[in-house]
Every structure is written in structure tokens, then in C-alpha cells.
Amino acid sequence: MRSYEIKRKIIENTKMLIQTKSQVTIKDIADASYVNIAAVNYHFGSKEQLLNIVINEVLMDLKHHITHTVLEKIKKEPIEETLESLMTYIYTFSLENMGILNYLFLTKEIQNESSSLLIDTFFTDNEFTRLVYESLAENMNIQNPKESYAKYMILFSSFSIPLFIQIAQMRSSDQMHIETFKDPEFRKFFISSILKMVKTQ
Numbered sequence: 787m788r789s790y791e792i793k794r795k796i797i798e799n800t801k802m803l804i805q806t807k808s809q810v811t812i813k814d815i816a817d818a819s820y821v822n823i824a825a826v827n828y829h830f831g832s833k834e835q836l837l838n839i840v841i842n843e844v845l846m847d848l849k850h851h852i853t854h855t856v857l858e859k860i861k862k863e864p865i866e867e868t869l870e871s872l873m874t875y876i877y878t879f880s881l882e883n884m885g886i887l888n889y890l891f892l893t894k895e896i897q898n899e900s901s902s903l904l905i906d907t908f909f910t911d912n913e914f915t916r917l918v919y920e921s922l923a924e925n926m927n928i929q930n931p932k933e934s935y936a937k938y939m940i941l942f943s944s945f946s947i948p949l950f951i952q953i954a955q956m957r958s959s960d961q962m963h964i965e966t967f968k969d970p971e972f973r974k975f976f977i978s979s980i981l982k983m984v985k986t987q
Contacts, residue, residue, distance in 0.1 A: 793829050795819050800840050805885035810837075837889060838903065844886050845907050848879055849914050868925075869941075870977050876945050908942060926984070937984040944980045 799818040803810045812833040816823045830836040852872065863871075880887055890904065908915065919934040928934050 789829070792819075792821065792825070796821065796826060796829060796836065797840055797843070800836055801844070801886065804837070804840070804889050805883070807885070808888065841886060841890050842903060844883055845903065848876070849907065851875065851879070853914060853917060869981065870973070873945060873977060874973065877948065940984050941980065944976075944983075948976075 796815060796819045800810070800815050803814055803818055807814065810833075812823050812826055815833065815836070816826050819826070826833070826836065830839065852875070906912075915938070918938055919931065922928060922937055923931075923934045926937070928937070
């Protein structure tokens with residue numbers, strides 16, 4: 787098997803493992819990939835670097851879909867429909883990748899690196915964030931770049947809170963239940979409330 791194929795196999799198996807296990811060891815990864823621990827270290831340097839690659843790939847998939855699927859709708863649909871499509875996709879995506887989000891937000895072993903990755907992906911000046919700001923400005927008739935940034939922060943925060951609640955519920959031994967986007971009625975009211983906060987009067 788070629789070096790590239792081995793690396794892809796290790797990456798994909800790591801993705802599957804962290805979806806189902808709250809803590810993944812380098813031995814778990816090696817065993818699932820039918821390689822020895824030395825091979826994992828050879829290709830990635832360390833488990834932490836491998837986890838960062840896995841999380842980065844997941845975030846890139848999320849950005850790609852938002853950029854090429856959802857944001858293209860902004861000029862064709864009312865913002866209410868676009869926002870509902872965006873939030874529904876992000877929530878569905880997150881449910882499918884909850885184990886990875888658990889590592890991204892709550893696992894101490896890569897918390898510093900993953901926090902930096904999250905900030906670099908969604909808050910620094912890059913092609914993705916510029917596209918989002920421009921879309922918000924055009925759709926909401928915003929002239930001030932700082933206003934676009936403020937509205938983006940509100941939207942991002944609003945997306946994040948239900949996800950944190952969902953992650954916390956999955957990690958908790960208590961049988962607590964908090965409404966989330968699984969409930970269509972809740973989703974409708976949630977999105978409507980966000981629009982009142984961010985929409986230009």
C-alpha cells in the first residue's frame with residue numbers, strides 16, 4: 787500500500803474512532819488501521835498532530851458546504867429561508883460529527899491547538915469570512931464592515947449554543963432534556979428570534 791493510502795486509511799479510521807469513543811489512544815488508531823504505533827508516528831509525528839488534521843478536514847468540509855451550497859442561495863431566496871437552510875445543515879452536520887466536536891471543544895489534550903484552529907477558520911480575515919461578511923452586507927444592506935462583523939458574531943454564537951447543549955447532554959450521565967433543532971417548531975422560533983436581532987430595520 788502506498789504511503790498516501792496508508793495516511794488516508796489512518797485519518798479515516800481516526801475519524802470513525804473519535805465518533806464513538808470519548809478518549810482515543812494511539813494504540814486504538816494503530817489497531818483499527820492494521821499498522822503499528824511507529825507507523826502512525828512516522829506519518830503524522832504524534833497523535834495530537836493526527837487529531838488536528840482530522841478536525842481540520844471536518845471544518846474544511848463544513849466551510850466548503852456553507853460556501854458552495856448555502857451562501858449561493860442568499861441572492862435567490864429570502865434570508866429567512868437561507869438562514870434556516872444554513873442552521874439546519876450545521877446542526878445536522880454537527881450531529882453526524884458530534885464525537886469530533888467533542889474533541890474540538892472539550893478534550894484537553896488538543897484544546898489549545900483546536901481553539902486556534904477554530905479561531906483561524908471562522909474569525910480571522912480569510913476567503914471564507916470575507917464571503918460571509920459580503921453576503922450579509924449585501925442581503926441586509928449593511929454599509930459598515932464592523933456592523934457586518936457584529937451580525938456575524940451574533941449568528942455564529944447563535945449556531946454554537948444549541949451545539950454546546952447537545953454535546954453537554956451527550957456527555958452527561960443525567961437524563962436531562964433541552965429542546966434543540968431536532969424539534970421543527972423550536973427551530974422555527976429560534977431562527978425567527980435570531981432574525982429579529984440581526985436584521986436591519
